[in-house]
Amino acid sequence: MKCYMKDAIGNWHVSAAINIGHYSSQLEGTEIARVGQPEEPGFELNAYPNPFTESFTIAFCVPQDNCHVQLEIMDIQGAVLKTVVNNPHAKGKWQYEVQGLPDTYDDILFCRLKVNESYTVKKLLRMGK
16 A cells, blocks of 8 residues: 655655555555546745745746736734735746845744635745844
């Protein structure tokens, strides 16, 4: 049996094969067919450097043309500190540098990416004030 696991940054990993009991119908090394819709490629969200000091870059992919993209930086209470972008984007890879955040924010921030009606969130850490 193999397990599919998603890590904290959204990458999929396959565990080593393990045997759970022994059954005559059990086939070793067979792949399990994916059920349901695959994850949209628009959720390739990266922020670097993380942890950051003064500024950081956010990179993401848009899965199709004319997707409405909203990218916001929020504090731990969910208040929006900065709206980086809020408009339609063409298909492809995009990146934005974020700087000039208010001095009053916490050491933990969140980057929320909305592509059409789907969301993903990335945790950001600030090094020293």
